[in-house]
Amino acid sequence: MIYPIVKYGDPVLEKPAEPVSEFDTPELHKLVDDMFESMYAAKGVGLAAPQIGVGKKIAVIDLSVGEDPLQKLVLINPEVVANDGKQREEEGCLSIPGFREEVTRGTRVTVRAQNVKGETFEMTGEQLLARALLHETDHLSGRLYITHVSALKRDLIRRKIRKLVKAGEWA
Numbered sequence: 001m002i003y004p005i006v007k008y009g010d011p012v013l014e015k016p017a018e019p020v021s022e023f024d025t026p027e028l029h030k031l032v033d034d035m036f037e038s039m040y041a042a043k044g045v046g047l048a049a050p051q052i053g054v055g056k057k058i059a060v061i062d063l064s065v066g067e068d069p070l071q072k073l074v075l076i077n078p079e080v081v082a083n084d085g086k087q088r089e090e091e092g093c094l095s096i097p098g099f100r101e102e103v104t105r106g107t108r109v110t111v112r113a114q115n116v117k118g119e120t121f122e123m124t125g126e127q128l129l130a131r132a133l134l135h136e137t138d139h140l141s142g143r144l145y146i147t148h149v150s151a152l153k154r155d156l157i158r159r160k161i162r163k164l165v166k167a168g169e170w171a
């Protein structure tokens with residue numbers, strides 16, 4: 001099932017998500033499948049559960065956007081355990097469509113997470129994957145990438161979005 005992507009302004013995006021405590025259930029498998037489906041439909045490379053209105057610590061990433069099954073990543077209750085280096089690139093978010101800003105992130109990031117069976121694993125990503133890991137774990141803490149840009153730029157984005165909301169073009 002393809003969920004609509006929740007847009008900036010919905011409080012679910014800025015609230016820390018709840019940890020997942022039940023694993024390997026049909027509901028969890030279905031939710032993860034739906035998250036991939038919804039992410040591919042939106043042509044994204046990462047999606048956090050709050051972005052489909054589910055306040056749980058689950059994120060999916062696929063830098064190949066459905067081309068390479070080996071790149072599918074499911075991160076449940078992820079925690080960043082190492083974050084090194086510095087890269088500054090443009091970043092966007094499915095929940096803030098039409099905007100992109102430069103964000104400084106680490107270049108090498110290690111995350112500890114659980115899979116759908118509840119097994120704990122660690123993985124390290126570099127460059128774009130490092131950025132995606134940080135972007136998605138941020139989502140699960142209720143943090144959007146615009147919290148990493150200057151207050152001036154953030155206010156400008158907020159003002160533009162307010163206009164879009166008024167015009168009925170942000171729903």
Ligand SMILES: [Zn+2]
Nearest residue numbers: 092093094095
């Ligand atoms: Zn995002």
